[in-house]
Amino acid sequence: MDLDDDSPPTDAAAALRLIQDQRSATARRLDPDARLLYWPWGVAWLVGFGLFFLRFSPGDRALVDLPSWLPLTVLFVLLAAAGTIQAVVSVRAYGQVTGDSARRGKWYGYAWALGSVSIYAGLGRISEHLPHDLAALLWSATAVGLTGALHMAGGAVWLDRDLFRLGVWISLINLVGAFAGPGWHPLIVAVAGGGGMLVAGAIARRRQRQRQQP
Structure with a gap:
């Protein structure tokens, strides 16, 4: 006698496999690709702050003769693109989620x-009221410091070790860059900060795949 494919499994092992498959499918649907959450920001920092270093290197020298407006413009465009990507990915993944998790995410965004x-x-x-090099250091160090603090806060809210550790790393390199001074700060943030986000995204994606395996 033929069995309907939609009929419930009568074997306990088959039922367990079905439950595991459904959990894995749900995790893949609700857990967006971590690379889309980390890598756009990593690229933005790597390229944007990298251009700052090339144009405003230590001693306010220009290693590459770029227009003075270009690094900031590129950084803002890339940050806006990264924010848009994260917003789209988050809405698609969590748009149907309600309750405390949705409320935490909304308040965190605020x-x-x-x-x-x-x-x-x-x-x-x-x-x-500051010289150009000190004003640039003030802006970048404050922005990066805020990013590190909010990453740690997000990690604490969701008990996400990867996010918390990334916040600690960003805060530490920002401290090193601030003490290193104007010109060196964007180099440290570009390489260690942007590169750190790229590495964090790869690690988070690998752990996602492990969790999503049935």
């Missing part, structure tokens, strides 16, 4: 937005 706006508003009033 913290990013309001924290950034309030800090940049203050920096805009201060930096105009």
Whole structure:
């Protein structure tokens, strides 16, 4: 007698496999590819801060003769693109999720937005009274420091060790760059910060695949 494919399994092992397959499918649907959450930001930092180092290297020298407006413009464009990618990926993955998880994500997003706006508003009033190299260091060190702190906060909220460790790493390299001074800070952030995000994305993706295996 033929059995309907949709009929419930009568064997306990088959039922267990079905449950595991369904859990894996749900995890793949609700857990977006970590590379899409980390790599766009890593590329933005690597390229954007890398251009800052090439144009405004230590001693305010230009290793590459670039227009002075180019590094900041490229950095903002890449950051905006990274933010757009993350927003689209998050909405697709978590758009149907409700409850405490959705509320935490929404409030965390508000913290990013309001924290950034309030800090940049203050920096805009201060930096105009500083030399160009110190003003650039103030802006970049504050922005990177805020990123590290919010990454650690996000890791604490969701008990995500990878996210928390990335926040610690960003905070440490920002501290090193700030003490190194103008010119060196963008190099350290580009290589260690942007590169660190690329590595973190690869590690997080590998762990995702391990969790999603039936």
